[in-house]
Amino acid sequence: MTLILNGLQPIHWTLAGAGIAAVTLALLFGANRRLGISTGLEDMCSLVLPQPYFHRGAIRSGREWRLPFLAGLVLGGFLSAVLSGGWTPTWSLGMFDSVIGLGPVGKLVWMFAGGLFIGFGTRLANGCTSGHGIFGLANFELPSLVAAVSFMAGGILTTQLIYRVVFH
Amino acid sequence: MRPLYLVLGAFFGFVLSRSGAADYNYIQGMFLFERFQLYGIMGAAVVITAPGLWLIQRRGRTALGAPVQVELKPMTRGTVVGSVLFGVGWSIAGMCPGPILVNIGEGKIYALAALAGALAGAGLFGALYARLQRPFDLPVLKAASTGK
Numbered sequence: 558m559t560l561i562l563n564g565l566q567p568i569h570w571t572l573a574g575a576g577i578a579a580v581t582l583a584l585l586f587g588a589n590r591r592l593g594i595s596t597g598l599e600d601m602c603s604l605v606l607p608q609p610y611f612h613r614g615a616i617r618s619g620r621e622w623r624l625p626f627l628a629g630l631v632l633g634g635f636l637s638a639v640l641s642g643g644w645t646p647t648w649s650l651g652m653f654d655s656v657i658g659l660g661p662v663g664k665l666v667w668m669f670a671g672g673l674f675i676g677f678g679t680r681l682a683n684g685c686t687s688g689h690g691i692f693g694l695a696n697f698e699l700p701s702l703v704a705a706v707s708f709m710a711g712g713i714l715t716t717q718l719i720y721r722v723v724f725h
Numbered sequence: 726m727r728p729l730y731l732v733l734g735a736f737f738g739f740v741l742s743r744s745g746a747a748d749y750n751y752i753q754g755m756f757l758f759e760r761f762q763l764y765g766i767m768g769a770a771v772v773i774t775a776p777g778l779w780l781i782q783r784r785g786r787t788a789l790g791a792p793v794q795v796e797l798k799p800m801t802r803g804t805v806v807g808s809v810l811f812g813v814g815w816s817i818a819g820m821c822p823g824p825i826l827v828n829i830g831e832g833k834i835y836a837l838a839a840l841a842g843a844l845a846g847a848g849l850f851g852a853l854y855a856r857l858q859r860p861f862d863l864p865v866l867k868a869a870s871t872g873k
Contacts, residue, residue, distance in 0.1 A: 558760070560748045562831050567751070570762050573744030574769020580737045581770070582777040588726065589787050591795055594822040598847035610851040610866060625727045629734015630823055634830025636735065637742035646832045651750035653819070665838040667817065672825070672842020673849075674814025679822060680850040681807025681861065683798050686821045689808070690767060693798060695774035700800040704808040711812020716756030719816070 561651050563642040581691055590622050593688035594630075595679035597623040656724050682708070738827045747827040749819030756816055803861040814846075 560567055567573075584590040600620045603611035638644040648661050659667060679685040682704050684693060690708075693701020745751035745762045754760025778795075785793055815821050818839045820828055825843060828836035850857070857863060 558750060558754070560743075560745060561750065561833075562742060562748070565743065567745040567748070567762060568740075568743045570744065570765030571769050573740050573746070573766045574771075575773055576740035576744075577737065577766070577770040578773035578777065580733050580740075581774050582781065583733060585778065585793065585795070586781050586788050587729065589791055589793055594826075595847075598822060598843055599851060601844055602848045602851060606848055606851065608851050608854075610854045613866060622726070622730045625730035626734035626737075627826055629731045629736075630738035630741070630826035631830035632731065633735040633738020633740075634742045634747070634827035635832075636830075637739050637827075638831045641743075644832050646834050648834055650819070650833075650835065651748070652753060653749060661834075664835040668835045668838035669842035669845075671814045671816075671818030671820075672839040672844075673846040674810050674842075675818060675822060675825070675839070676814075676843035676846025676848070677850050678807045678810030678812070678814055678846070679843075680847050681803040681857070682805075682811055683801070683803065683807070685811060685823075686767070686815075687823060689798070691770050691774060692778075694771045696778050696795065696797075697775070698797055700798050700804050703800065703804050707805045707808030708812035708815065711809035712752075712756045712816040713812075715813045715816035716753055720753065720757060 561647075561649050562638060565641055577691060578695075581695070588622065590619075591688070592692045593623075593684060594627070595676075595685040595688060597627045598676055599680065600624055600627075652720075656720065678708075678711075737823070738830060741824055741827045742831060747820055747824035747831070752815065752819040799864060801862045801864075803857075803863055806861065814843075818842075 559565060581592045584592050599611055599616055600623050603616050635644060684704060689701040689704035694705060741747050744766055746766060751760055751762055755763035781793055787793055820839060825836055825839045
């Protein structure tokens, strides 16, 4: 199955896994940084929100690496597009278009709603697929196993509900 | 140091983009048990990272000789509830936090709304932290100048 991006074939999962592992290990071995993305959402909030929570030590000390790293994620996506047939803005959303079929405004609302769950949920759980799913599991941390089982369960139930029950 | 993080992030973002981790169809495929790709990616990442983490922590020092200190994440009631909520959002958006940013870079316009929602959700969490702290057994917020 091709990617939505420029109809590409994805790279093999072993290569992708190795690439992710390399970044994770480079961050720790090179800079004593624990891979994590969702804390970056709080870093971004800290730029505009005054609550003490966003100015606690973990944010003030971590922002200096996470903000450039997250900017890098955007850059990486951009390079991926440019180097594979070009960058074009798109509304294309794969099977969502054929099964759910909301237009641009609907998609923006849908995505905002999804984002709310992601932002609130990852911070309540203190981690996401990177912090818990990759680093936490690889470090044999029990809270991360609990987190991973829970977020997979949440995702499976929701997708099954959407694509097997509501829109089928 | 900052260029290092930008470069590592760009490499990570490129891999996420090309692997399907940022692709709506591949995420749904994972949750529908129709696509192995994402299970393979996460499984391979964990299996390869684990011995590396063990070796680095056993050595106890970074490449430049600074002490390695991995801060462990505590188990709270938020771990389960928050993760389930995150999973719901991951399914709805077809992306998790890293892929939201990758997709913005790729030009997927709707990913901007996902980011806006994620920031709003994180902002809401932070604003409510004092009220959520006890019910969810979250770490107590210390003074702004120290720790969590």
